[in-house]
Structure formats: C-alpha cells, structure tokens
C-alpha cells in the first residue's frame with residue numbers, strides 16, 4: 542500500500558468525495574459522475590468545488606459567480622452533495638493541491654478522513670501538468686472515471702504518471718476507507734457523452750440543450766442571458 546506522509550491512519554471513516562471542475566455549465570455528465578461515485582465508493586458526501594480561475598485552460602465563458610450559482614441550482618435537491626465556494630471566493634488561480642491542504646485542516650475534514658478526488662479520464666491524463674501533482678497522493682485518493690472518447694491505457698500515460706498509476710492502483714473500491722490518501726481506483730460510470738463545450742455550442746446557435754442538464758440550470762442560463770456569444 543502506498544505510503545501517505547503526515548496523515549494519521551483512518552479508522553474506517555467513510556470517505557468524502559471532492560469534485561472540482563469549471564462547470565461552465567454544470568451538466569448531467571457531472572451529476573451522474575458524482576452520484577455513481579458516491580454509490581460505488583461509499584462516499585458520505587461529495588464536495589463540489591467550482592474553479593475560480595482554472596489554471597490549465599482558457600478563461601471560462603461564464604463568470605465564477607454564475608458557475609457557482611448554476612452548480613448550486615443543480616445539486617440543491619441532493620443531501621449528499623455539498624457546495625464549496627472557496628476557489629470562487631479566492632482571488633488566486635485555482636490549484637487542487639492547496640485546495641486539498643485547506644480541506645485537511647482540522648476545522649474542515651482533518652487528517653484522518655479519507656478524501657477521494659473525482660476526475661474524468663481526460664483530466665487524469667493531464668495530471669502531470671497540475672501544480673505540485675505528486676503531492677495530490679499525500680492528500681487524497683484519486684478515482685478516475687471513464688468518459689466517452691477517452692481511454693485509460695498505459696501507453697496514453699506519461700512515464701511518471703504510468704509509474705504512479707502502477708504503484709497506487711487498487712481494484713478493491715472499498716480499500717479507500719482504510720487510509721486517508723494515496724491510492725488510485727478506476728471506475729466505470731454510465732457513459733454519457735455530454736460536455737459543457739457542446740452545450741455552449743448549442744446555446745450560441747440558439748438550439749435547446751434540454752435533457753443534457755437540469756431544467757433549473759437552463760432557466761438560470763436564460764434568465765441571465767449566458768452563452769449567447771462565443
């Protein structure tokens with residue numbers, strides 16, 4: 542089992558999910574990912590963390606405040622989902638390691654709670670570009686979730702990421718409860734080929750994105766006249 546420096550062992554606390562994204566806008570691919578991960582991994586809750594200023598991609602089209610509000614609408618009726626506005630409230634570029642360090646403080650999750658960072662395969666394939674990426678494993682487990690159009694093959698991983706994957710990957714999803722951080726699990730969710738990019742493209746062309754994201758989010762987009770321009 543990989544070593545996790547500085548964290549006290551968990552005595553079988555239910556793991557908490559941590560789900561970051563641009564959510565520009567949030568859609569059913571995100572919601573099913575969080576719901577299926579919560580069930581498959583036995584997560585007590587999923588903490589949704591919209592990025593304020595994402596580090597590795599173009600400036601989002603909707604403001605951070607709108608993306609936070611849309612995420613709030615989308616998750617409102619799920620008691621297992623928690624909204625975390627810290628990255629949106631921060632003036633700084635959003636990086637995952639400092640976010641996890643914040644969650645590890647005693648007044649948030651503390652050092653023993655297992656945390657599971659939920660990422661789609663596309664995000665995981667770029668992990669080596671993340672700020673202080675190796676420290677992710679000292680702070681959380683990672684669940685890599687399948688996504689149509691992407692595969693998790695050894696040849697698609699850089700040598701360093703492939704080595705981390707080999708050393709840390711476990712098949713037993715329940716193993717995540719046994720330690721606070723350090724392992725990787727891959728799991729298959731119901732494949733949903735939905736992306737925020739495609740939803741924005743529908744909206745800019747005046748087409749309806751209905752059934753790709755919750756009606757409450759579509760109402761919000763219409764009321765605030767979002768995504769009408771490239």
Ligand code: ATP
Pocket residue numbers: 561562563564565569570571574659660661662663664686687688689733734735736737738739
């Ligand atoms: P965009 O099209 O603007 O790049 P997106 O739809 O990929 O956006 P993000 O907010 O960038 O949404 O994604 C947040 C996380 O959710 C990422 O880890 C991403 O891999 C995952 N994700 C997004 N859509 C899906 C989907 N349909 N199936 C599985 N995972 C998804």
